Amino acid sequence: MAAAAAAAAPGSVSSPSAAANPHKRKKPAARAKRGKGSNPGSRTKKPKRSDEPADRPRRRSKPSDKFLKLLRKRARDYNSDNDDDEEERLSGEEEERASSSGDEAVGGVTRFEQGCRAFRVAFSKIMAKKLPDDPLGPILSAHKKLVAAKLAEDVEERKPKGEGRKDKRMAAQKGHIIPAKHLDSKEKELIKVATQGVVRLFNAVSKAQNSRKGLNPSRTKDAKVLSKETKQTFLTELNKFPIHQKGQASSNFSKHNSKDEDEPSWAPLRNTYMLGSKLKDWDKMQASDVANEQTETPLDDSSDEE
């Protein structure tokens, strides 16, 4: 019986046609036949296996193509493991032989015990068996179709999900370009332009700072130039902005009495304060002023000449 169960275990997983076998073999006659010799038993099994494909067409009309394919694959897997199974079977049958010889001597009462033991042996054998790495796992053959269908559904569901994720990743990476290992001609050109800009700036700096450094204030000639320069710069600094305001302010003060009949001198008190269009572009005005001051910056040069 243990042998039958052990033999049935692979059969039940391998194909639906083989699943019917255990019931037939439970008959004592079959057991007695098999009890005679272990080797012939294993031999008789082999032709049965080869018969399996012959059984198949009968049932083939029902299952789908996919399922059949799966079954075929599973059968192939089991056939490859064939040697291990047979070894197990051999050892199991030897054990069974020993047990059956003992049982016959004792009689009917021990039948229950025997069954119990057989069950124990069979169960322990099944539990000790190494399972193949199946996605489906050990399931009864009846459920197989269902599980296979479910798995197929899962695969189909996962496909669009994965594609969506891929699209998302692509969208996030849009415009992101990993630069090449070598500098191409465009990059080289850009570096050249930038280098030119730096060189221009450095030359301008050396021009501006060396001209002052070269002059020696102890020499009368240079001292004169220096003094002139400083005075000039000072005056220009003065003339740039504040003097105008001063003049305006003083003129305002002087004309205060004469002019203020219609308008107060302080700007916020006038009616036209903040109404003119001057205020709108105040930042641009400032910017353009600064630009006029610094016409010598290399930034201007580079941008203008190119």
Add this chain to the structure above:
Amino acid sequence: MARVRNKNRRSGGKGKGKWKMPASVARKQQAAMARVDQVTGARIPKSFVFSRGKLPSTLRHLQQDLRKVMLPYTALNLKEKKRNNLKDFINVSGPLGVTHFMILTNPKSSPHLRLATTPQGPTYTFQIKEYALAADIANSQKRPRCPPEIFKNSPLTVLGGFGGLGEPFKNLVEFFKYTFPIVDPATVKLSTCQRILLLQFDKEKENIDFRHYSIKLQPVGVTRKIRKLMQNNQVPDLRDLKDVSDYVTKAGYGSESEADDEAATVSLASDVDKLNRASRKSAVRLQEIGPRMTLHLVKVESGLCSGPVIYPQPVAKEGVGEKGKEVEEEREGQEDEDLMESYDGSEDESEE
């Protein structure tokens, strides 16, 4: 509100005698001082780099890279929250003296960059056609060079190819010029010029190439070994040499023979470091430190992300229609394939 981490926040009021300046007044004074360059008296532009909407991780990295470009006058660790709107940033920018905004957005998953002056525009909106992060560029180089000291000073700017262009680009040049502190040749220290930002206009495609390089100066006519000796401050390995003079005279690698470009050599006005002394010729070497961007001007608004549009570029609406058509075609194609598959299946079944 947007939070700004201010590391060197000093408690105001340095008054020695009886009268102590109120903290608020001192703070205001200090803020006013910080806005102005101590030497030239020019106004220092400061910037915020932030994003609107959710960004993918690569664009967030790009944002951090842009902040590094804008250093030191920017908030490197500016944290923005989902509930912050543009008004919050504008409100904060006033007291902090922030003059420029760089806003990264990702509408319909096509990255855009907005450059704006605060508090009242104009706003330039660019589409970022291509970009590469600083990390990508470092990965592409054999010996990436990016010492942290170079971020202590603001970059030089070089604007190329903008000459003789129309109205929006003229203003754009002005904008770029005043986004960074202005370099005054009479007073600038050469040791502070350590990186450069290049904005090159491509007239054919109307793109602006945004590149960021580090500047390296190398003395001309000094062999590599001597240079290394000076830089490393270490006793060189002389085991294999018979004489000390061999160390100097022995030829090095092939790269040394590489002739320096005459165009790339400068005579320095002042000492930059130990190697590059004044009145010595030095070669200028640039190495890219990223990020790299290709920008395309899409829109100019007169306000800060609002107001009338000055420079519109007609967005091609036919393009959308074409896309829709393509999608439809694809669908049809898929259906055809499905039909084919079903046919195949039926054939198989019949055969069996």
